[in-house]
Amino acid sequence: MTPHDTSLRRDPWALALPFALACIAWFLYQRNFGLQPTVFADEWYYSKMARLMPLQEAIVPSYLYLWIFGASTSCGEGFLECVRAGNLAFFLAAAPFVYLVTRRYAGSLAAFCVAVFTALAPLNVYTAYFMPESTYYFGFWVLTWVALARASWHPLLHALVLGAILGAMSLVKVHALFLIPALCLYLVYASWQRGGSWFLRGVATAAAAGVFTVVVKFALGWLLAGDAGLSLLGPFYQGAVNAGGKGSRLALLNPAFINGRGQLMALAVVYGVPLAILAYELCARVLRRRAAATGAGPATPDPRNLLHVYTLLTLGAAAGMTIMYTATLDQPGSREILRLHLRYYSFVFPLLVIVAAAAIGRRDSDRGATDDAGLPALRWAIALLLCGVLVFALSRLPGYALNIVDGPEIAAIDLALPAGRLLVALQCALLLAWAARVRGTALVYLFVALPAALVAGNDGTSGFLARHAPPGQGDLAGRLAHSRVAPADRKDVVVAGTDMTVIMRVQFHLDDKDSIPLLLEPNTPMAEYQVPANKKWMVLVGDVPLPASVHPVVRTPHYSLVRLPDPEPAVVTIKMSEQPDPVSVSGIEGLSHAELWGRWSDAKRVVIHFAKPLPRRAGVVLNARGYDVNATLPFTAHIGDVSKEFRVGWNLQQVGMHFDTDGQQRTLVIDIPRPISPAELGNPGDPRKLGIGIAELVITDGATAAQAAR
Template sequence: MSLGAPRQARLLLALALAAVFAWLLHRNLGLNPAIFADEWYYSRMARLQPLSEAVVPSYLYLWLFRTTLVCGDGFLDCVRIGNALFFVGGGLLFYLAARTVLPRLAALGVAVAGLLAPTNVYTALFMPEASYYFGFAALSWVALRPSTWTPLRRALVAGLVVGLMSLVKVHALFLMPALALFLALDAWLAGGPARLRQALGAALAAPLAGLAVKFGLGWLLAGAPALNLFGSLYASAASPSGEGSALRLLAPAFINFRGHLMALTVLASLPLAMLLHLLLSHAALRRTDAPLARLQLWTFLMLGSAAGLTVAFTASISAMNPAEALRLHLRYYNFVLPLLFTLAAVVLVRPGAPLPSSARRTAWLVAAGLLGVLAFAVWRLPTYVVSPVDAPELAGVSLQGGAGQLLVLVSAVALILWARGSSHAARIYLFLALPLLLFQGARASDAFLGQLRGGWPADHGGRFAHQQVPASERNDITVAATGILELMRAQFHVDAPDSGMLELEPGAPIQDYQLPVRKRWLLVIGEHPLPAGVTPWKTGPGFALVRLPRNRAPLVGSFAMAQPFGGLVSAARGLSYAEPWGRWSDAGRVELDFSRPLPREALLVMRVQAFGPNTALPFTLQVGSETRSFRVGPSPQEVQFRVRTDGARRGLAITVPQAASPRALTGMGDVRTLGIGITDIAIFDAAPPQSP
């Protein structure tokens, strides 16, 4: 290259990154939100609540995107601009990492391929994936860059980065063991047994530095809740689910592992073959080419740890829903793809380097195995659950269609040529298989995001309610709709952290007992007839906004079930232990004892939810001789009942139609026989005022 080549390469890199950034904004701006509950939860935690109340410990991400408050109602587009900046910044860092083993033009091609991969769909979403992509790119650059740093210094910087990543997504914690192993091996192999002490020091320093950053910066941002390792949402998932549960996880783990192996083979057959060859032949440990060996080892450890976590997590949640074992969450490791592309490019620009002739037999063994996986994938991979968000790279690949089968065929040819030692393998993968994969993925992502331009009734209704209801009353809106996703979609636009939910069956009328008492507004999405005498305040396409009469009945008392008994509710039977949200029933009948008599005309208001089969069955409320039948869904909703008493009644009872335990239903999980969950109860005196 001429003396001006570096400057030209930098200009070309800047133009490519700017073009990708502009394209992402052109595609993403103006879209409606897509993913629920994630986008609503992250919007609420980042913008509408104190960081100390966040249920996931993504405090750095939430703090950064809290700045979108200055954008007003246009906050979602500001989020997308921030996402695009992080994502393109990650492309720059992957370019720098690739430069350790590739010339400038090849490294640029790898970085741009990573940016054009369907992973970029996350830049349109209010989720931390784009920021995490940037963090992993930075971590890879720190791990791979040649420098005069000592092993300890590299470990401390890497620990700093992974600690910051853990405050974006807690999943970074599970990269720490692989990071420690990489740093130890890298230090030891560079200097032999004489550097054993440095290797062990690096392995210990990185996770300690990472945890110090996680807890220290987390505490500065969110206070004491940041000292919880996983956060309140993931803490229960991280705890064991019962005796023998690990053995029960083996079957769903194998099913899910098989799916991920097929998916990776379809997406990255050649680089996956290189990694498997590394594992079997220990090629990286020979240190014949230090930068390449470091890249191979780093990619293998990062992909292995992230994919292993994915399989373990999916197997654990399959306890509640066995179908989860067939769901492929590639988004927990697809940030490694640019490294895989880099490995394939190395074969092209440095033929023969990653595959010593002495290991040819091992190469054929690896190729034969992956060819078998490809053949099996054509048959079995279509039976797995793939979505444009969980697995955007795979969502556009239909193995039952011509394009998908062509991709498999091209990948098979590349594997055979690689096993033979031909540099044409990389050409076929990089210039045929990869473009075909990117094209199919881009088409699927565009179709997925394109449907978000017009919006649905929940988008229109939620936005209308946000505009029409005074800001001081938006927390007094209850959204009624069919399905939890539609409820949260409307809540996202209402943009109030304490808005309520009323989940309904399709076309089901709203019953009197379902009308909120402690809320002023009811936003109805879809066709759901209102009770007699209730009329909408405003209507629109597919939604109605109802202004409810103010409850004038005086409050007798209220009680939150998350607290110990005492006060309004003095004792209870049939309820389990307190949880942060309330209590589950653990018997077929729940009895509440009150510390004072109920009014002669009482209005009972409760926030409740149903478990499992009880969502489709009626509960029975009994107060003295009066009974009421009611139904509730799986999400908390308010119900109200007007009952007459003798003025001395001090309790009520609820009959659960079909108490059941998660263990009995799924073979794993909670052994309690759950039925109804109660968050709180309030009692009002509904007697009409006496005339003077």
């Protein structure tokens, strides 16, 4: 392959690129400055894991990202602006690599425009969030530059460098592991392109890259997080895999088809022309080689072969992973399969733009190698197929769940409006012109259709972010709690409300990893058992009626701050993820095996036998959740002849109850309203009758607190 001259000398567009990126950086910094946190639960969890917790306690194995952005702690209360500045630095640092890759296949003006367009793409919305997307994007483009622009390196060195980069990327987002098969197949293909004894060399380099990816991931993970860094997926994703692995793989085909159809429509609206070019070049290459094998014509290597194959493999691997992951979320009554998570593979989109630019930037000497005069039917078949997808998208794509966070490229393009329909019409016209081999089609796409889509996308993202500039009620409540509660007491704050995203927004501003969320039923007064028994403060978001015993320190129509009675002394604490201490607990009935978070019940009732009599006024504090229909039904707890009803929802939440006894009782009983097994819900392999999940049980001495109060 004879690439374009990539020397930066006497290249005015290469010299102009830093100035253009500086202007974009100023624009994006001004746009992002002062925004409220937006994406929950992601921003709260990443902030907590990076700044407030040891790395080994992180629930996702993004240890490199968390380590880098943990430095934002030094910015004090301005940590979020420091994170945004870091996001911006990583995001724009990818642009020179985009430029250098494009220069392999196109002129300097086209490469400059591709680098600038990708920096202005709606993907830049992620620079505003405390999330790893911008850092991961940078890593992918370093990987791509090495894969495509440094393919002439010694094969083993090339493979090891690619493996090292991919291993580091997996410690930013674990999704990088799904690129290993794509990278290995690419290296085999690159070896074939080199010629000679390509098969053994290709297999060896692919194996070296795959092994080195895993070695770097575990070695660097261990250096950053100790033994926790030796986990492949981390607790959160491993739990998702375990849960999803119990169902039938065939059951995923229909939801995968529905979601994949939506992904294709979204891609066609913005990237229809480069998709057609990519599909044609790959299919035509196979047909030409078949013709050459039968003596019907020559098969001259195309200098863009590696670009097209690399784009197909990385896009296919990332999009395929996204579609199958979304399919596993399909549940009765859920709309998850209609969500288009383009952000899981949007880092690949600039490659499609480069494919279009490469169609413009071919040298005259290359045209003979890629002559397609004998394959007009293939062009028309691909163009008409994509036009059909676009026409189908006009009526079906609006039915999918589109939002700026999941897919900023498509969410802002409303196909019900004239502007959206005009964009579709333009894509169809360009596809037909491309099929007819009209000169300049790729040029019109790059400088007309793509900028039009980018303008629509940026208009939508800017409007979305502007709506998050004024503080919401969750922001105000969180800041109030942060200012009124002493730092030492913030770990003893419960945040209650009817919307979990607003609850996490309060937690983000409160900024303590040990604050506890409490989800309440809408339009329902707060029950006495929901008032935290072992915490000092409560932030209540919303106009929720409080029990008569609760008196807020600050009360507004939208949120309240409550100072709770001092926590009662704990006499027994049982973490259900661990083996109970026989000094405190003599036996447990009705609970399944221990898991990382706690235990599920697997019978009609849970019975806990204590080694010593419970206090006369026994406080029972549960951190628990309900399974399936049980999350909407009342549970009943008994100590002796005293019974109390309580409810817990889908998520872990804390409830507290008091039981006045004769001081001789040693048993706590919890009745399960409707035990049900996962097998009955279509997940074979788990016959347990689940009802309540308990993470922690604490018994307190309420009599001691009452005596102290008197």
